[in-house]
Amino acid sequence: MAKIAFILLCHKDPDAIIAQARSLTEAGDCMAIHFDARAKEADWRRIRTALADNPNVTFARKRIKCGWGAWSLVQATLHAVEAAVETFPRATHFYMLSGDCMAIKSADYAHELLDRDDVDYIESFDYFESDWIKTGMKAERLIYRHYFNERTQKGLFYSAFNLQKKLGLTRAIPADLQIMIGSQWWCLRRRTVEWVLDFTRERRDVMRFFRTTWIPDETFFQTIVRHVVPNHEIRTRTLTFLMFSDYGMPVTFYNDHYDLLLSQDFLFARKISPGATELKSRLGELYLSGRTDFTISNEGKRLYKFLTERGRIGRRFAPRFWETEASLGRERELLIVTSKKWHVAKRLVEQIRQSTSLPCIDYLFNEESTPLPDLGGIQSTLEKRTRHRRALLRMLFDYYGSNRLVICLDPSMLDMIQDFYADRCTCRLLEIDCDFTDDYLLGHARRVGLAGADTPQDTVDLLLPTIRYDVVYESDQIRDANFPLFERIRESADAETNTAPLARFLSIPEPQARALAETDHLFTD
Structure with a gap:
């Protein structure tokens, strides 16, 4: 039977992390935690102390300071993955989570789903051919070197970018790689994770390339997994239910979303409101319930799109009139x-x-x-x-x-x-x-x-x-x-x-x- 090693990246709310770790490991699964080095040291000590006697929890050997859109997020993930591979030799699957994620199915249901097919679950769409990136930089994320954090060092980020652009200092993408893109919330088999780790040790050129790309957590694993695993063994989807508003912000779930979440065809959901204590309690109990009789209606994303687009008809995102110059004819x-x-x-x-x-x-x-x-x-x-x-x-x-x-x-x-x-x-x-x-x-x-x-x-x-x-x-x-x-x-x-x-x-x-x-x-x- 599948045994999941959860890879948890987190940076706040130590009580929620402790509760999450206890809930997920109580069903026999395990967890490797990377807690952001930017966070309060007292919060870190609290997590270590509370989970010290739990044999199904381990911690990344090295903590680093993480920044949105930066290589540090990938490096932190690799540190946690390495700790999980070493500490939990019986883990069959490695599931990427954040502190805002919670299970929306039981452990029994999750294990049965993972046992059903010998595949990896990871979004991985062709970087240049897909429309995954809607606005902003696309090729520029890859062909220029990004040394600074766009959110905390905005001036330096764009100065360096504009200078490279002005001087034509582009670089080539590794010739043997098809760059892919997708959500960072994946679930990979042990063999795949070991292949990825081997790849990171052998291909220093690829590691140098990704270290200075922008938002590599959307491209690194997505590209490497597709490179080392046959296509027919990959399901191009995530098992984590998440939605984004039309402003690009993650949709947050609250106490009254319990039934909606359970009816979606996913194992986890992101992101759960910190204040949704009732929802968190019910979902925590659900993971240990042994229940497998979930009825999937899967209407969540269509329902959200419908509810949020009311009142915008003819105003926003209206279809373009490609042929306004063409007339049906005055006499018709x-x-x-x-x-x-x-x-x-x-x-x-x-x-x-x-x-x-x-x-x-x-x-x-x-x-x-x-x-x-x-x-x-x-x-x-x-x-x-x-x-x-x-x-x-x-x-x-x-x-x-x-x-x-x-x-x-x-x-x-x-x-x-x-x-x-x-x-x-x-x-x-x-x-x-x-x-x-x-x-x-x-x-x-x-x-x-x-x-x-x-x-x-x-x-x-x-x-x-x-x-x-x-x-x-x-x-x-x-x-x-x-x-x-x-x-x-x-x-x-x-x-x-x-x-x-x-x-x-x-x-x-x-x-x-x-x-x-x-x-x-x-x-x-």
Whole structure:
């Protein structure tokens, strides 16, 4: 059975470190600790004294002062790994942790998972081909030498960088290495760790290179492991659940996140709030519980993204309009039907298709499976359709030989509606205002991945009001935009009331519009 040697890098909160060490080692696992040499000496002595009689705890032979983005973090990790390899010969896996991490599964569950596959778990994406680095320096992290800490010696850091850049003092990346990048929270097999340590002793040139790269804790192990281990023995993922805000800050978990954390497909979570004493207590008990019946819904990241992006529609991170110079044509008319209940819009559009000569297309920018003619590949993916939206619609107008076209869009796509209204063509917009039960909203959350069949009821109860507000907010955004030629039909209105808006939207006689409004089961879920 797997025996884990935890590699703990920490710099504060000695009581939490002591509790963490005792909890994780009580299940038979072990731990090597590196406590930052910058921390208080009294805190260090307290940790050593409290854990001195624990045979499953050891300490890095050498403590060093660590700095964010600096080689010192990697060196501290290597010191702790060396101590663990030497002290715990029966350890089969080495799991990197911080003092802010806690287990979100039991020891039995973790051991079973690690025994299941003979692989290493480490994020390792191609440094140059992946989009892991979103902003800031990329190649510059590697091809220039970084001798100073960017956070504590900002002036020296950028002076040295700019001087090298001005003089063209670049350096080559070791020719036999494919530089990789990823999270520093890995879990490696003993054989892999021993190979990495051997590599560090044999390849002094590589060690010199990484010592002066910037943020090497995101590249060192990720590169070396990929170099010494066959690709099929690597799972390019971390077993530690972590999320980042859109400001690049780690998301912190609190007492009410217990059920959410347990339902994620990870063994540990980072980072737990220092003040979340109830959560820490429950997670500590969980690791020793022997429980293995965890239900994985894995909606955490999608749920967080959904909750934090409310109110930003059309403002931040909106898709770029790649083709603003391309017009659908002044003589053409685009009729947009928008509804959160896609099946209701599709039902109405099908009736329009049957009772008029208008070409109609369902949610072509929302559903990959929407039937479309072959237009040379531009229609093949949602990403292509969205990026080339105006070109796609011009080709559809041409394909159908019509100057009028009906399409469906989700109300969340306000930016796209605004883009089409900015065109020289004539745009008309019909909103279908539906009623929403809690059961329908829960089904919607499951369809879009915000919840799963096994999402805890407490999470569902917190989620439903947010989704309901989101639906209302999207509708309000559309109305507040004051689009010309905007019409609205309501589920709560009778067919007679809905007839006039349909007639105006489609430019058809009222008797024909009334037949559409009287469509059987139009609003039925």
